[in-house]
Amino acid sequence: CDKFTQRQLLAEAGVPIPAYRSAANATDVESAAAEIGFPVILKPAVGNGSYGVRLCCDVDELAEHTTYLLGGKHIWRSEPRILVEEFAQGPYYWTDVMANEVIGVCAADFGPLPHFVIRECTYPALLRDDEHKRIADISLSCLRALGLGWGPTNIEFRWTKRGPVVIEVNPRLAGGIAPQLVQLAYGIDLVTEHIKLVFGEEWNLRKRHSQTAAARFLIPDRDGIVDWIDGDSEAAAVPGVAEVKLNVEPKTPIVRKGDDGDWIGHVIAASSRLARTEAxxxxxxxxxxWSITPFPAPNKNNLQAATDEA
Incomplete structure (x- = not known):
């Protein structure tokens, strides 16, 4: 779970990864970014869900996000330590692995930079056989490098100019809706099969069918208060829709932070063909x-009065 240590072990094993440095303070961050070259990714060395992850394209953005991470706004789960990484540019994929078997590869798209909030994902990814094999082979190399391979693993990639580059290895099932996409696509219930493994029972990873499953995440374009949100019942009634879920209700305050917490809902669909699933x-x-009313702008007189009192 320590991303810096993970990077070290992967690099020692020859697994393709972005250039990286560890930093404990603002001076270290600035020095690391200068060595790697802009743009860079700043992220907590321990964390998930894209919390605290941001693309920084210049020294001003770097300083701003460093201040955010180290200035008390970010909630640290361990000793504050920042990972500075090369921005690996290219299509994003993840693999779902159980023991030493790669179940499948998912493709995903993100919302606007500088944050990395997944907007849509498709399972399985549309890849040539040789591309699929390359990602699968590197996935198994990750397991060997990190001493994994007993249960589920989720591995994230970017397909760059030099091919697949490993962004992260998670020694667990992928979070959120990922297991549901696998079940819709292949008929494999990864949660149940994992439980069987824990209890020492025989598991079954055989694919029961082959479909294309996809999900779209609902992401607001502004902060504010939710006035209304509806249409979920109508959406759920569309043939081929597997699930519609809304995470907010009217009067819910929305404050976007550039992570998975920005999702206000999702829709999942599946069918026999990619084009049909997308439709x-x-x-x-x-x-x-939905409708969101922006928060009222701060009253200048109140701000001045508060400043005078201080």
Whole structure:
């Protein structure tokens, strides 16, 4: 779970990874970014869900995000330590692995930079056989390098100019809806099979069918108070839709932070063909609507009075 130590072990094993440095303070961060070259990724050395992860394209953005991470706004789960990484640019994929078997590869797209909030994912990814094999082979190399291979592993990649580059290895099932996508695509219930493994029972990773499953995450374009959100029932009634879930209700305050907590809902669909699944998903998403009233702007007189009192 320590991303710096993980990077060291992967590098020693020859696994392709981005250039990286560890930093404990603002001076270290600035020095590391200068060595790697902009743009860089700043992230907590321990964490998940893209919490605290941001792309920094210049020294001003670097200083701003360093201040955010070290200035008391970010909640640290361990001793504050920052990972500074090369920005590996290219399509994003993840693999779901159980023991030493790669179950499948998922493709995902993100919302606007500088944050990394997944907007849509498709399972399985549309890859050539040789591309799939390359990602699968590197996935197994990660397991060997980190001493994993007993149970589930989730491995994230970017396909760059030099091929697949490992972004992160998670020694667990992928979070959120990922196991559901696998079940819709292949009929494999990874949660149940993992439980069987824990209890020493025989598991079954055989694919029961082959479909294309996809999910779209609902992401607001502003902060504020939710006035209304609806259309979920109509979206759920669209043939081929597997799930519609809304995470907010009217009067919920929305404060975007550039991580998975920004999702206000999702829609999942599945069918026998990618184009059909995408059409189902779009039709369902179009039926969902919401309105958000921005927070009132601070009153200048109140701000001045508060300043005078201070």
């Amino acid at each position: 189902i998903l779009q039709r369902a998403v179009d039926l969902i609507g």
